[in-house]
Amino acid sequence: MTTAAPTQDADLIDSRYRAPLVILTSTEHPPSVGGPEPGEPPVRDDTGGAPGEPAPPAGSVGAPGVAGSPGSAGAVGTAGAAGAAGEGSAAEGTAGAAVGWDCSVLAVVVTSVDGAAVVGEQGRSACARVGADPDRLIENEAFRGDAGGVLVVPLSRSERPWRLFLLGVGAGGTADWRSAGAALARRGGTRGRPFVVAEPDAEQIYAFVEGFVLGSYRPADAVTGATPEDAVTGTTHEAGTESAESAESAPDEPPAGPRAERILVLRTERAENPALIEAVRRARAVADGVCLARDLINMPSLVKTPRWLADQAVRAASRAGLGVTVLDHSDLVSQGFGGLVAVGGGSPRPPCLVTLTYDGPSTAGGRTPGHRVLVGKGITFDSGGLSLKPSVSMASMKTDMSGAAAVLGAMVTLAELEVPGKVTALLCLAENMIGASAVRPGDVITCWGGTTVEVLNTDAEGRLVLADGLAYAAATLAPDQIVDLATLTGAITVALGRRTAGLFSSDDTLAGELADAAGRAGERVWRLPLTEEYRPAIDSPVADLANIGRALDVNGGSITAALFLREFTVGLPWAHFDIAGTARADSDDGEISRGGTGWGVRTLIAYLAGAPAGEQPT
Template identity: 50%
Template sequence: MPVSTELHIVHGRIRDIATTAEVVAVPVQAGPEIDPAYADEVTGVFPLGAADLLAHEEAKGGPGELVGAPCRLGDGITDLLLYGVGDGSPAALRRAGAAVARRGRGGANLAVAVPSGADDAALAAFAEGLLLASYDFRVGGPPKRPAAEKITLLTEVERAVGDAVERGTVVARAVAAARDLANTPSLEKTPRWLAEQAERLAAESGLAVRVRDERELRAAGFGGIVAVGAGSARPPRLIELTYEPETGPADRHVVLVGKGITFDSGGLSLKKNESMKTMKTDMAGGAAVIGAMTALRALRVPVRVTGLVAAAENLPSGSAMRPGDVIRHYGGTTTEVLNTDAEGRLVLADALAYADAELDPDVLVDIATLTGAAKVALGQRHGALYATEDALAAELLGAGADSGEPLWRMPLTDDYRAAIDSTVADLANMGRGGFRAGSIVAALFLREFTGRRAWAHLDVAGPARAGSDDAEVTRGATGYGVRLLLRWLSGRST
């Protein structure tokens, strides 16, 4: 269920739209100071005066700060909302837009005066905030306080903001697509269903798609994906999406790889019930790859991109993989399975090995809800970044900061490599020897399948899920990774 809220841009004055909106929001700069473009229209409409109201509420104009009251604008009474925009940066306006959208829930129409000094990047972020905070996912009836059906963006006369707002809209809808995929209950979300959704989105987004079923996977030697899915009656898939820029042959090829575990029970190494409650979102990395791919053509990304999603359901049964089994990955590398709940790295290993052997990428980036250790280390706001090249790490760190999806670089500590040694196979899928560095050891395991190419791994077990709404983040699947990947891919030509 994609974001249903629509953004409409109009040029004019606040009084021109006040009669058709339940809520009218006006920006307040840090200080606080009402945005000069709109100050004359709202200064006298509050009984106390706008400046006195802000002072009474001890407002500072910080991003997302809200002060409001019913006022007479034109012939009727309208809720006039003063919203803080802070320093006007993209991060501040993203938060401001989200706060306004949440305050406008329950009404059919919301009108928002656009900050007059915002540049294109900030305006795009503002649109992202408005739309992402308007996101809803429910199975059954509508929410008690639905998002506004329409948000009217009011600008000074003849100011051109359409391109920036359109970019923000494209990005927000890509994030919403990823959230939808991850929030869908696993009763419906089989690997086959995920592949069908990828095919539908590919057709809508101008992408080529290929889906390998269990027979093709077994025949081609994708032993990790086959083994992880062996315990389920709903067999695995490998989804491959391809984007070619319209401007002609690209000089760079990026491969994105996403973990697509549609439900993770832990397999025979069974999780506790409490730990399973969020496991419908264990394919959030794969959802981020699919979501990002859907926006590439609309954003005119100049880089060739292939997206791989290794999809399987990890369940216990008589046919499930067992601790002690040895599996053979694509390309021949073998892994001793010490814990069937360390399954994400097994399916990612196949996809990475395939990308290295067959797709000849310049850069490999994988994204996965891979380890609880990353969440313990960094909490729920930062993704863990591992990279083989400093320049690639710097690009991704910058993209994360710009997009509002921050990363923190973690070390690929070679001294820990011995943790994944096995006496019976090339590798073990769990660390041994008391290293106690779960996220690092998992990254070192994946590195073995990247063929010495430029590679980055994003462990997003923390920020991929949220327990409550906050700014543009919504409870449940957050779509984390879509914005930063799109920002990074869009900037690769510079």
């Protein structure tokens, strides 16, 4: 694969990764339409296609229709569509002709009961249709059906499918199904369109589709600089073989590129169930928001200036029906946003403040939730400023705007999910660089609202831009709750590692709502204390506050940073997520992708929607 550097005017919104198409069907996986039945010799058709394989009928994917209608495959969403994910459509003609004709992977779900792998009746029937004995495979390979476990079996067939996956879902919990979806995406590769035989409920199918979409993620062309002709291939390992490269690259497979059509076909007896169709639609929408955040985070900072990020936010928000305004550098100076102006002062690429507004419907009872305000840290690159970072720490600093990306990814999803109530988001965007006009250690700045801050370390800049956003929100937006997300401190990674975010809150009710939302969303958080004895550490003899602890040697850098932010919330219910550990990953792991993870999008949506995953919020 060849790539080129992204152009500095790259536009992400049109080319970004979109959730794969998901089709629900109640038909069996056909060996072919008009082709051989099991046990009969294959027949090559007259079109030059695969043996016994029909050409797909016109409108087989994405044609107009009603999702889940009888005798058709409910196609939930449109792969690669520029519009909102989750549009209803259906395949025309008979389901057998439209569904699964080009699926090269047959995946059969296996549960684990008391340590033993169990295949359901429909799964056994599917295995029999391709000449496989699941019990013998499970016994020979000692497969236990653990969540995310995959037993890959090459099939000696001239027609699709060419591979059989036994896909473990463990005990069948929501997290197990999410792991299974991600494992299927990663093991199937970009060319292995899977036909999955399973009988999940609404919550399970939500988690499975979400895991599949997130596990399928590939950075957008605008991020990698890839050309449309570039191919992205995947590798996997088979049971009893060293590699499945040859199995993945079957001669009749169409070429797959970064923008190749991605399809998941899920066979269930309840394909027409509205709850399942709605769960799939919602899962795709939420995962699509995560993928938007990932693409923004992964964009190199050569392109990702504060203005560029603001422009992408404007385009994405406008398409989602949100209100949007942008304050540029002159607006920030004239209106007193001293934190943003100071942090961005060393860069020739000036700071911005983006405001997004969403007014959702009332709840079923006619009530509306209070006004929720989200604030995201958006440092498009963090050199540390004059308090320069070591080079090894600077390498990943294009991801220092992950909080703002997560907030944007959540906001553009709200309308599609019909989330109730009013939500406002502030994206605090700046670049922290060295320059003649950069803020210096020892400078005293005035944040929005008049609070003065002694800057003792210019690498503690995130709290300065958040201070402006929090103070502005508290004083002008009349919020009932404020939640901020920021890659704020390295200390949180020392305390909680790379898979758990720190949660700080001045309000127990809000903290409980957020922790519950994170649990339902599959994102791990741990609440940490706002230790009052540490508050004097951020006192300053020359200003209202110091931006790092100096008065007391208490350490606890994440706690003192959260205490600093609390000073700008004027006693309102407020919570802070420190996502410095969870926002980025060094390798793929389940639904987590290497690079920007988009952590926080799912938690914010679950919090704002206030309903279990897979269920409507209203």
